[in-house]
Amino acid sequence: MNKNSLDILNLLSKNIRHKRVFNGIKVLSSYFVSKIVKRPIQWGFPISISIEPTTSCNLRCPQCPSGLREFSRPTGMLQKEVYQKIINEIYQTTGYITFYFQGEPYLNTDFLEMVKYAHDKHIYSATSTNAHYLNQENAIKTVESGLDRIIISIDGIDQASYGKYRIGGKLEKVLEGTKNLVEAKKQLKSKTPHIIWQFIVFNHNEHQLEDIKTLSETYQVDELAIKTAQIYDYETGNELIPENEAFSRYQKKEDGYEFKNKLLNHCWRLWSACVFTWDGNVVPCCFDKDATYQLGNIMQAKFKEIWQGNNYQVFRTQLLKGRKHIDICKNCSEGTSVWKS
Numbered sequence: 001m002n003k004n005s006l007d008i009l010n011l012l013s014k015n016i017r018h019k020r021v022f023n024g025i026k027v028l029s030s031y032f033v034s035k036i037v038k039r040p041i042q043w044g045f046p047i048s049i050s051i052e053p054t055t056s057c058n059l060r061c062p063q064c065p066s067g068l069r070e071f072s073r074p075t076g077m078l079q080k081e082v083y084q085k086i087i088n089e090i091y092q093t094t095g096y097i098t099f100y101f102q103g104e105p106y107l108n109t110d111f112l113e114m115v116k117y118a119h120d121k122h123i124y125s126a127t128s129t130n131a132h133y134l135n136q137e138n139a140i141k142t143v144e145s146g147l148d149r150i151i152i153s154i155d156g157i158d159q160a161s162y163g164k165y166r167i168g169g170k171l172e173k174v175l176e177g178t179k180n181l182v183e184a185k186k187q188l189k190s191k192t193p194h195i196i197w198q199f200i201v202f203n204h205n206e207h208q209l210e211d212i213k214t215l216s217e218t219y220q221v222d223e224l225a226i227k228t229a230q231i232y233d234y235e236t237g238n239e240l241i242p243e244n245e246a247f248s249r250y251q252k253k254e255d256g257y258e259f260k261n262k263l264l265n266h267c268w269r270l271w272s273a274c275v276f277t278w279d280g281n282v283v284p285c286c287f288d289k290d291a292t293y294q295l296g297n298i299m300q301a302k303f304k305e306i307w308q309g310n311n312y313q314v315f316r317t318q319l320l321k322g323r324k325h326i327d328i329c330k331n332c333s334e335g336t337s338v339w340k341s
Contacts (some may be wrong), residue, residue: 016092016122023047031271033113040316042271045307047091047220050275050286052101053078053108060167063232063240063287067167073291077108078278082299085115086276089303091121098249099127100151101275102289108132111235112129112145119146126196128153130169134177139184142193150193150204151225153176155200157211164204165240178219196223202240209247230331234259249331262331263300263323274307282306284315 026044034041034335055075061067126149162171216224228249250257280298297308
């Protein structure tokens with residue numbers, strides 16, 4: 001590549017960064033104005049988005065629609081034409097993409113190629129995985145794709161504890177996948193992806209918190225995230241809810257449990273982010289797992305029209321008037337769910 005070509009690429013990169021910064025200012029401003037005037041004002045476009053590579057998963061986790069095979073919406077794999085249309089319409093204002101909604105991303109054979117496409121447009125990329133497909137080849141390809149951040153689910157220090165929730169999974173595969181990725185980074189002399197072990201606290205593993213910290217140091221991961229569990233049928237109690245309420249989204253009351261989050265009538269996510277399902281539907285956030293609130297489809301309209309359209313404004317209005325009346329908000333942990341060490 002000659003000097004003129006490099007100069008053009010650098011100029012385009014700076015131009016995109018400036019657009020994203022300006023867009024972020026507009027989004028933040030409109031969010032605060034909306035809170036004050038109690039009606040939806042939207043001046044910018046999403047700072048971050050989530051895209052669903054697939055609804056398929058190799059595990060059968062009991063609190064996950066992918067694991068339970070209980071989706072009420074169509075299931076499938078994200079196709080290149082859908083994905084590229086999304087990226088081409090949002091990349092100038094969106095700087096962060098999460099390749100995850102439901103399912104195991106590595107089951108989509110085009111997943112890492114999609115990451116590379118986003119990386120080439122200077123979009124910070126992240127994903128979440130159960131690490132069962134991080135063999136040596138995929139680990140090398142993951143580093144080469146330019147993926148910036150990877151969350152690996154590891155909810156136990158032994159097979160009995162890990163397999164209690166990650167049904168069908170093998171802890172040894174998680175440890176092997178982590179090792180492969182760490183070694184691939186060293187081999188390619190890369191600082192990315194930033195490797196995070198995510199430990200969801202349940203009743204059966206809450207006694208292992210100190211041990212998981214030690215294990216994370218042994219396997220040289222970059223970060224350990226301790227996360228609370230989302231439980232669907234929490235009201236009357238559930239065996240998965242931990243005893244230590246510091247690591248629970250729920251607190252005991254006389255006749256069962258109640259949710260800790262007070263559900264204030266505003267939500268940063270509705271102004272700053274959105275989720276794309278594998279088939280191009282736009283939904284408000286990651287808590288709409290069955291895509292109940294479909295606000296538009298990227299293959300039927302431009303994203304700008306969807307984001308600023310009537311369906312989105314109606315939903316934002318409902319949220320500002322009474323978030324507790326929106327079912328997907330009732331189990332939302334925004335701002336309350338993760339501790340890092």
